[in-house]
Amino acid sequence: MKGQPCRIVFPRVSDALDQDEEWIFVERGGRMQKIRLHNYGDIYRIPGLYEELFYKKLGCDSPNVVCGLLDRAMKRHGGPDSLRALDFGAGNGMVSEKLSELRHCEFLVGIDILKEAKEAAERDRPGLYDHYWVMDLARLDEFNRKRLQSYRFNTLVTVAALGFNDIPTRAFLNAFNLVPKGSWIAFNIRDKFLREDDRSGYRNALDRLQDSCFQILEQTDYCHRRSITGRKLCYRAIVGQKTAEADIEDLFEKRCVRST
Template sequence: MADAFAGVRLLGPPEADGEYIALSEHDVVHLHEYERVYAVPGLYEYVVQERLRCRSPQVAAEGFLRTAVRRGLDPGSMTVLDVGAGTGLVGELVRRGGVARVVGVDSLPAARAASLRDRPGVYADYVVGDFLLGDALSVALRPYAFDGLVSAGAFGGTHATPKALENALAVLPAGAPAAFTIDERWLAASDPDGFGVAVERLAADGALVVTERTRFQHRVTTTGEPIFYELITGHVG
């Protein structure tokens, strides 16, 4: 894969306002311009997984499988919801871990297209929708009886909001395991609208029984600075 992208360069502050990928001298795209990045087979994995050493997919998948086993569940009998499924790496990892069936959800049609192109057969279904809208996506997912939820980096920042997390957990039955990773900046307790307060509220209300919170290096920036996330695991109350 590295040979195919030998000319790709990573740009960031102070060279540019944000993190960018230089595909060629005259073609520069923002790292989070997902429609463009997903359109090139393997580009997202090369840049984010290989060059920026992103660990969230592995951490989230391992955290989910660990939580399921601790609850005495057999992954081979589970249907798991993958929120913010992207190109399908998390779904692939939990399937490798023995999960019987995974249903992916992402707000971008480009993500679905990339996943079906690059990882055919990983998902039993891949639904385009936004949990922030709640009811519409819940209706689309109604045919499935989910046994758990996994998500790598989909919540926080410019991605899904705390309300989206609440709506996603709401499709699970009591006792179902959940594992997700969130940028630690979005977990700041001082932000009344942040995920830190939302997770505390879910725990206080009994909607989410948190069993693990672990800080880890999510990835590095395009200029090499570390970005830290938290893995949060637990089960629906």
């Protein structure tokens, strides 16, 4: 990837930093910049930094694991010949790139809340997406709902984007309802958001989805990446099929799900 070369410097920090508190120094053109790892806008602005940091230095393997699991599930359980996929929390396009290597993709749409993500995807992987929308699905209006539903998706993929003040449960559930019944859903999530003491709302949301409208077909626990101090960050990749519409308002009204 072209651009001014940069050097990543890891700070000496204790193990106490949570995943969304981690930060690094980036040296570029004689300047040192402190960047928080979850400050994706700053990272996407520097060509190649996202790949160098998360994939080369910290060993992130999630696009491979989640897309590989989806491919395996589709082979085992009879998936579509051709994908019409919504890549939600698409970033600079690494997930869709992997998906296109594994399966025939006739139509790919990316959605991210950051304009820097769309700009980076267009810069780093031009022509990958049929459409890339910068949008907040937690506040989905009727115009965009209808437009996105008209794309007749058969697959929803969300990698490394749930929890940690990234994609909130309401936005994920809205994305779930943008794809029709029978669609394939593939995502990953940090192990702590699946535990009984989870405060993010995801544990409850996923339990309720499984009770009513989502059948898990394949899942695996794995190391998403290392922390900057070398700790393994454990995630679960999940692939399944949507069996009915989610009654989102009912879930929130009955306080089954928190909206954070």
